[in-house]
Amino acid sequence: MNLSDTTHDTFCAAPWVNLHVSTLQHTKPCCGGNGFRSDGLSDSNWNYFEKSNHKLIEIKQELLAGKTPEYCADCKGERNWYNEFIQQPLTINDVDDFVLQSIDARWNNTCQLSCTYCDSTNSSKWAQLQSKQSVNSESEARRISQKNIDTIYQLVANNDIKRVAMLGGEPLLIKENIKLLEVLPESSRIDIFTNLNVVLDGNKIFEQLVQRSNVQWYVSMETIGTKFEFVRRGAVWDRQVSNLATLMTRVQGNVSLQSQYCVYNALHLYELYEFATQYPALTVSWGSVLTGPEYLNFLNFPKIFKQQALAQIDQCVGRWPDRTHGLSLIKQQVIDNMDTAIPNAVEKCIEWHTLQETKFFNNQLNFVELWPEYCNKH
Numbered sequence: 001m002n003l004s005d006t007t008h009d010t011f012c013a014a015p016w017v018n019l020h021v022s023t024l025q026h027t028k029p030c031c032g033g034n035g036f037r038s039d040g041l042s043d044s045n046w047n048y049f050e051k052s053n054h055k056l057i058e059i060k061q062e063l064l065a066g067k068t069p070e071y072c073a074d075c076k077g078e079r080n081w082y083n084e085f086i087q088q089p090l091t092i093n094d095v096d097d098f099v100l101q102s103i104d105a106r107w108n109n110t111c112q113l114s115c116t117y118c119d120s121t122n123s124s125k126w127a128q129l130q131s132k133q134s135v136n137s138e139s140e141a142r143r144i145s146q147k148n149i150d151t152i153y154q155l156v157a158n159n160d161i162k163r164v165a166m167l168g169g170e171p172l173l174i175k176e177n178i179k180l181l182e183v184l185p186e187s188s189r190i191d192i193f194t195n196l197n198v199v200l201d202g203n204k205i206f207e208q209l210v211q212r213s214n215v216q217w218y219v220s221m222e223t224i225g226t227k228f229e230f231v232r233r234g235a236v237w238d239r240q241v242s243n244l245a246t247l248m249t250r251v252q253g254n255v256s257l258q259s260q261y262c263v264y265n266a267l268h269l270y271e272l273y274e275f276a277t278q279y280p281a282l283t284v285s286w287g288s289v290l291t292g293p294e295y296l297n298f299l300n301f302p303k304i305f306k307q308q309a310l311a312q313i314d315q316c317v318g319r320w321p322d323r324t325h326g327l328s329l330i331k332q333q334v335i336d337n338m339d340t341a342i343p344n345a346v347e348k349c350i351e352w353h354t355l356q357e358t359k360f361f362n363n364q365l366n367f368v369e370l371w372p373e374y375c376n377k378h
Contacts, residue, residue, distance in 0.1 A: 003086040008066035012079035013086045015060050018102040021152065023109045023121055023142040023169070029059070030082065031104060034073045057096045064095065076288045085162060104165040105152050107176040108143035111169040113195055113234040115220075116356065117260070117296055122169060125234060129360045149176060157183045166192040172205050173198060181208045190215045193258060196243045197235040210250040217247060218258035218285065222265045224275050230365040231264055244279075253281040261330050262290040263349060266298045266309040267373055269327075273316045277323065286326040289333050295352040299333065300342040305374070306334050346374050 003013055015029040022031070062069040072079075085101050092099070111123040120127035121142060144152075156164075164184060168174055172194055184190070192209065196219045200206050209215050221228065221240070228237050247255060257276055259265065265272055276282050291297045298309065313331045317324045353367035368375050 002089040002091055004089045006064065006086070008063070010066060010068045010072075010079075011063050012072065012075070012082055013090070014079070014082040014102075015056060015063070016090070016092065016097065017085045017099055018082055018104065019100060019152075019155070020104040021106065021144055021148060023106045023144070025144055025148065029056070029071075030075075030078055032075050032078060033071050060095045100155060100159045101161065102163045102165070103152065103156065103161060104167070105144065105176075105180075106167055106169070107149065107174050109169045110173050111195075112173065113170070113197065113232050114360070115195075115232045116230070116353075117262070117290065117293055124169065133359060153179060153183055156180065161185065161188050163189045163191065166190060166194075168193075170195055170198065172196070172200075172203055174205075177205050178208070181205070181212075186212065187214065191218065192216070193218045193220065195220050195232060195235065196247065197232065197240050198243075200243055200246055210247075215251070215254060217251065217255040219244065219247070219255065220259075221257045222259050222262065222272070223268060224271055226365065227264065227268070227370055230367070230370055233361060244282075248279050248282060255279075255281065256283045256285040258285050258287075260290040261286055261288075261298065262296040263298050263301065263371070263374070264296070266301075267305065267312060267371075269309075269312040269316050270319070273320055273323065277320060283323065284326065286330055289330065293352065295345075295349040297345075299337040299340065300345040301349075301374075302341045302346065303338055305346075306338055308373075309334055350375065 003016060012030075018029055020028045020030050022028075059069045059071050063072075082102065090099060106122075109120070109122050109124050109127065111118075111125055114123055114125040114129055118126055120130055124142075127142070155161075161184065164180065166177060171177055171192055190209065190212065192215065194217065209217075220232075222231055225237055228240065229235055244255075257272070259272065273284060276284050289297065289299055291299075294300065298305070310331065313324075313327050313334075317327060350368060357363050357366060
């Protein structure tokens, strides 16, 4: 059969085409997934290459039947991404066939930032901060084993890899990406998700990437100025502005601000778009509403704030109609949850930030001072 013949709305090609390995050495069809994982590429419970994985076969059978497997229950829309690989006919002989076309390898959690909604799994800086607070915390970097690293390099060299996702940690600081770029065909598409707040001068990964023609840059940014430095602890706003200008000059497009809709930007969308429009080729990309940590989920907040948020969205759409298409889904989510506020959501958000500020950051920046609107109207 051809996977491209599949028409179910819930279908996802990831179990047939993608390999994901996390910093915890969990091997899965994608970065999401509910309730199942393995401990490495050679783990017998999740072996793509032996056609003996009953759980993986079960997921595939349910997808082909138009069902939503338990594994996929928390998916936030990544299926559209993986279904791109079957727009051209992809023939399989058995349900347990696997045709490797996409790799998402999180080599390790190396990152110089401790962003407010991140954790030690994805940030070595967070691991260091937490280790200072508890003897039970793990301060060592989380990483894929060297055996699995070598296996992934071999897979890239021996297969027709159409896409690689680069995340981290901070992918511009992860040295394994240097060799990956050396063995990856020039035709392969690279999607890099970066904070960009690193020293670019002399960065070998950056230099190799900007010389490639098929790279999509996603720069993580929810806010600007001091608010940006609050959300992305350890980042410097002036460096961000300078690096983004350098990137836009070097790549001539294919750059998006990858922003999570949350309490930080819901009432400040206009200033984010105003900054982005300084660069005609720069777009703002939105995923779904940020739901974790729960304190940052704007949909939990009272109706008065959601009304203000809708006004912000309408103001942006009215001012930049050709650059705000991605806001339509966000707007609908806010409307659908207009009356679903969680009791004391604002108070809990403030308390959570106060604890973070005192425990990890010595009160260097203050949520209440930067977002006073939440303190005055709840």
